[in-house]
Amino acid sequence: MLVRLSDEDKANIRDRSKAALSDLHFSLGLDIRNRFGLNSGNSELMESCARRRRPEESISYPPLHEDDASAVIIEALWDELRKPQ
Numbered sequence: 001m002l003v004r005l006s007d008e009d010k011a012n013i014r015d016r017s018k019a020a021l022s023d024l025h026f027s028l029g030l031d032i033r034n035r036f037g038l039n040s041g042n043s044e045l046m047e048s049c050a051r052r053r054r055p056e057e058s059i060s061y062p063p064l065h066e067d068d069a070s071a072v073i074i075e076a077l078w079d080e081l082r083k084p085q
Contacts, residue, residue: 014081
């Protein structure tokens, strides 16, 4: 995902507060849901997102909604962009 974003887009995401990431739901979130098949059964990625969202649940991971999974991916992207270079 990082390689597809312009430097301006990366800065826009990086400079947001965590709470403001939800503003990306209908733009970046929609692109993520479509591009990575979250709406069409990408069960491996959905499970990975569930594990990241709820790491304390070690036995099973109830499925996340596609919107929640894209939010997990956006937050992971935000975390990555905020790491010191």
